[in-house]
Amino acid sequence: MSKKKVFVSFDYDNDKHYKYLLEAWDANSDFSFTFADKTSHEINSDNVGRVKAALTQKIKDADYTLAIIGKYANDEHEDSELIGEINWINWEIKKSSDIGNKLVGVKIDKSYESPEAIVGVGASWAMSFTEEAIINALDNA
DSSP, X not given: OOOOEEEEEOOHHHHHHHHHHHHHHXXXXXXXXXXXXXXXXXOXXXXXXXXXXXXXXXXXXXXXXXXXXXXXXXXXXXXXXXXTSSSHHHHHHHHHHHHTOEEEEEESSTTSOOOGGGTTSOOEEESSOOHHHHHHHHHHO
C-alpha cells in the first residue's frame, strides 16, 4: 500500500516536536502510522512571497494537509498583514483547501481553539495526538 502524501502544518516555534514524532512513527516498524512527508523543511527567508511560493509547491505535492493544533495555533504572526491571514497555519490550511487537499485537524489537547480556516470546511478530526486517532482521521478524510 502506498503511503499517503501529507503536508503537515504546525507552529514551528512551539509544536515542531509533534511533527518530529510523526516522522519517528513513520520510521519505526513497530508503529502502524506511515506517511510520505511533503512538508517543507525550514525556509530560511524573511521574504513572505518566497515562503508562500515554497509552501504552495509543497502543499501541491500532497493530497492531505494535517494541521497540528497546539496552544498557540491562533496567535497572530508579526507578518500577518503580509501573509494575508492571522498566521502561517491559517494560511497553509486555506491554501490547502483552495488546492483541494483533504484536511485533517489534530488537536494536541482537545481544549485548544481550532484555527478559523479549518472550521466548517469538512475537515476530519483527531481530538488527541495519538497514533490511532491520527490514522483514523487520515483514513476518514
